[in-house]
Amino acid sequence: MNIVVCIKQVPDTKGGVKFNPDGTLDRAAMLAIMNPDDKAGLEAALRIKDETGAKVTVLTMGLPKADAVLREALAMGADDAILVTDRVLGGADTWATSTTIAGALRNLEYDLIITGRQAIDGDTAQVGPQIAEHLGLPVISYAEEIKIEGDSVIVKRQYEDRYHELKAKMPCLITALSELNEPRYMTPGGIFDAFDKEVTVWGRADLKDVDDSDLGLKGSPTKIAKASDKVAKGAGEKVNLDPTESVAYLMGKFKEKHII
Amino acid sequence: MKKMALEEYKGVFVFAQQVDNVLDGVAFELLGKGKDLAKDLGTDVTAVLIGSDVKGLADQLAEYGADKVIVVDDPVLKDYRTEPYAHALASVINEYKPEIVLVGATAIGRDLGPTVSARVKTGLTADCTSLEIGDFPLVAAPGKESEQKHNQLLMTRPAFGGNTIATIACPDNRPQMATVRPGVMQKIAPIQGAKANIVEFNPGFTPNDRYVEILNIVKAVKTTANIMDAKILVSGGRGVGSKENFKLLEDLAEVLGGTVSCSRAVVENGWLPVDLQVGQTGKTVRPQIYFAIGISGAIQHVAGMEDSDLIIAINKDEDAPIFDVADYGLVGDLNKIVPALTAALKAELGK
Numbered sequence: 133m134n135i136v137v138c139i140k141q142v143p144d145t146k147g148g149v150k151f152n153p154d155g156t157l158d159r160a161a162m163l164a165i166m167n168p169d170d171k172a173g174l175e176a177a178l179r180i181k182d183e184t185g186a187k188v189t190v191l192t193m194g195l196p197k198a199d200a201v202l203r204e205a206l207a208m209g210a211d212d213a214i215l216v217t218d219r220v221l222g223g224a225d226t227w228a229t230s231t232t233i234a235g236a237l238r239n240l241e242y243d244l245i246i247t248g249r250q251a252i253d254g255d256t257a258q259v260g261p262q263i264a265e266h267l268g269l270p271v272i273s274y275a276e277e278i279k280i281e282g283d284s285v286i287v288k289r290q291y292e293d294r295y296h297e298l299k300a301k302m303p304c305l306i307t308a309l310s311e312l313n314e315p316r317y318m319t320p321g322g323i324f325d326a327f328d329k330e331v332t333v334w335g336r337a338d339l340k341d342v343d344d345s346d347l348g349l350k351g352s353p354t355k356i357a358k359a360s361d362k363v364a365k366g367a368g369e370k371v372n373l374d375p376t377e378s379v380a381y382l383m384g385k386f387k388e389k390h391i392i
Numbered sequence: 393m394k395k396m397a398l399e400e401y402k403g404v405f406v407f408a409q410q411v412d413n414v415l416d417g418v419a420f421e422l423l424g425k426g427k428d429l430a431k432d433l434g435t436d437v438t439a440v441l442i443g444s445d446v447k448g449l450a451d452q453l454a455e456y457g458a459d460k461v462i463v464v465d466d467p468v469l470k471d472y473r474t475e476p477y478a479h480a481l482a483s484v485i486n487e488y489k490p491e492i493v494l495v496g497a498t499a500i501g502r503d504l505g506p507t508v509s510a511r512v513k514t515g516l517t518a519d520c521t522s523l524e525i526g527d528f529p530l531v532a533a534p535g536k537e538s539e540q541k542h543n544q545l546l547m548t549r550p551a552f553g554g555n556t557i558a559t560i561a562c563p564d565n566r567p568q569m570a571t572v573r574p575g576v577m578q579k580i581a582p583i584q585g586a587k588a589n590i591v592e593f594n595p596g597f598t599p600n601d602r603y604v605e606i607l608n609i610v611k612a613v614k615t616t617a618n619i620m621d622a623k624i625l626v627s628g629g630r631g632v633g634s635k636e637n638f639k640l641l642e643d644l645a646e647v648l649g650g651t652v653s654c655s656r657a658v659v660e661n662g663w664l665p666v667d668l669q670v671g672q673t674g675k676t677v678r679p680q681i682y683f684a685i686g687i688s689g690a691i692q693h694v695a696g697m698e699d700s701d702l703i704i705a706i707n708k709d710e711d712a713p714i715f716d717v718a719d720y721g722l723v724g725d726l727n728k729i730v731p732a733l734t735a736a737l738k739a740e741l742g743k
Contacts, residue, residue, distance in 0.1 A: 143552075225515065226506070226516065226518075227393070227509070227510070227515055227516075230510065252552075253551065253552055254518075254551055254552075255518065255519060255550075255551055255552075256506075256518035256519070257502045257503075257506070257518065258502075258505070258506035258509075258516060258518055259506075260506075261474070261503055261506040261507045261510070262506045262507070262509070262510040264507070265478075265506070265507050265510035265511055266510060268602070269602070270474070270475065270601060270602040270603075270604050271474050271503070271507065272474075272604060273474070273499075273502070273503040274499055274503070286607065290499065291411075291472075291499040291500070292498065292499055292618075292621055293611060293612055294609060294610060294611040294612050295609075295610050295612070296471070296472075296606050296608070296609050296610075297606070297607040297608035297609075297610070298473075298604045298605065298606060298607065299604060299605040299607050300604040300605075301601050304604075345393055346393060351393060352515070353393050353514055353515030353562050353564065353565040354515035354516070354517055354560045354561070354562050355528070355560065355561050355562070355563060356558055356559070356560055357528055357529060357530050357546055357559040357560060357561045358530060358558065358559040359556060359557070359558040359559070360556065360557055360558075361556050361557075367715060367716045367717065367718065367721075368703075368718055368719035368720055368721065369719070369720055369721065370710075370715050370718070370720075370721035370722075370723065371720075371721065371722060371723065372710060372723035372724070373722075373724070374724070375724055375725065375728035375729045375732050376732060378722045378724055378729050378732075379729060379732045379733045379736050380736075381720075381722070382704065382720060382722065382733060383733075383736050383737075383740065385720055386737075389702070391681065391702075392737065392740050392741060
């Protein structure tokens with residue numbers, strides 16, 4: 133069985149967001165990490181490997197420095213790693229990212245593709261389902277449990293107020309939630325081996341059945357009209373009144389804001 | 393992307409999400425927003441209702457502003473699955489060619505939206521918090537005024553964990569698609585007795601390997617609420633004083649239909665479970681209203697709640713840092729203010 137896990141290197145927004153003195157985001161000061169949902173997806177794949185001996189390949193699209201997350205994945209136990217990197221792929225929105233990754237995946241044998249549900253930098257949750265669509269695969273998003281049963285996968289698919297237990301025939305694509313598991317640590321031996329292993333590097337020419345007009349900034353249907361770092365909001369009103377007056381003040385504000 | 397004949401696309405479409413034949417509130421919110429956008433464009437708003445035996449819901453959509461309701465009704469659509477729903481919505485788009493399609497950014501919409509946008513070959517902007525009609529680029533480059541496109545959907549969304557905000561357009565492809573965060577857009581006051589103008593459409597469904605099988609549906613009986621989904625959070629800190637005293641917060645939450653959450657100190661004291669913890673080591677929340685009660689406002693806590701739409705702080709310490717991020721701060725004894733507020737809200741909402 134072949135499993136491909138798509139991962140992304142992202143700035144760590146959770147371990148404390150850093151700001152410049154002018155209130156803008158200091159991206160350079162933030163650590164680059166493996167996206168948490170992707171890491172849970174990788175762990176799920178490695179657990180299937182532990183049980184069934186599946187081969188796990190990790191794939192990322194990004195800058196050359198994204199090599200670091202591939203090495204981390206190898207150190208955790210992935211067998212192969214592929215970096216898709218090319219200047220013409222830069223500035224891609226989710227459409228162009230998904231066409232790129234689908235173009236890379238067409239070169240690989242896979243029974244199961246796992247992506248994270250969403251990356252913590254963009255928070256879109258779009259790339260996984262869009263890859264599935266380009267490849268004509270069934271997709272199960274928001275997986276909180278994955279089991280293999282013969283040539284099918286059984287997945288607990290999370291919704292706001294319920295879950296569905298779904299069965300899909302492989303090949304298929306699953307998007308993983310962080311809640312899926314607690315990812316393992318890299319082993320010292322794994323780290324050692326990971327730096328001896330070769331990371332396969334692919335560029336534009338290695339993408340299969342993809343049109344130039346579907347790649348990079350030019351191939352992105354969505355365009356940024358304006359982007360700004362959100363400036364931290366200032367303090368509002370503060371009152372120091374007796375309890376009855378405090379409540380009356382707040383009720384007045386609620387009415388003003390049509391909350392009640 | 394292939395060039396599209398943009399002028400063929402007209403009208404604002406809203407995916408009217410229903411589960412178990414009950415419409416989701418976000419459907420009404422999108423109709424409210426869709427109506428505004430349609431007005432700016434001189435067009436109308438259509439709800440797309442997909443499910444099994446759902447025609448009876450169409451009038452409700454009319455009451456909330458749908459000029460027309462396209463109903464795709466088929467037994468295969470009984471419970472949400474990506475493939476038959478994506479086929480239904482993509483077929484509606486290909487048949488009726490709307491210029492805008494709005495989908496709620498729910499656990500369904502965030503799966504359906506990307507699948508459909510890839511199928512109809514257009515862009516999709518995720519989790520929007522603001523939508524308006526305007527020009528792209530916002531300001532024309534000098535000498536290139538004729539290249540500026542008018543009447544574009546400008547979609548604004550937070551990214552980077554809410555630390556940045558971007559406005560996105562989809563100038564060369566149609567429809568312009570967005571998923572929209574629930575709870576942000578305003579519904580209209582329902583037009584009582586409105587009757588839907590129904591158009592029935594069935595593209596035909598042929599199950600294949602992409603139709604996953606539903607083995608089981610389990611409705612959550614959660615011991616603790618998911619505070620990330622709550623629209624109103626009543627959050628308590630060390631200042632609440634005891635596990636028992638959280639009753640005051642539960643009462644307030646109940647009258648508002650909200651959920652109780654807490655700061656790290658509360659979890660460390662064993663008063664509430666870790667699932668309810670807000671902050672850097674807990675969960676990041678963005679409710680519409682966040683009450684910070686007896687919470688001093690350490691930076692680790694603030695990082696997890698500062699993006700809430702409205703923050704109300706109640707604390708006896710006038711200098712507590714929580715007041716620096718609060719929209720409304722009440723300095724005083726929470727043991728007196730909270731029950732009085734609960735009583736006042738109960739009286740007001742019970743009217």
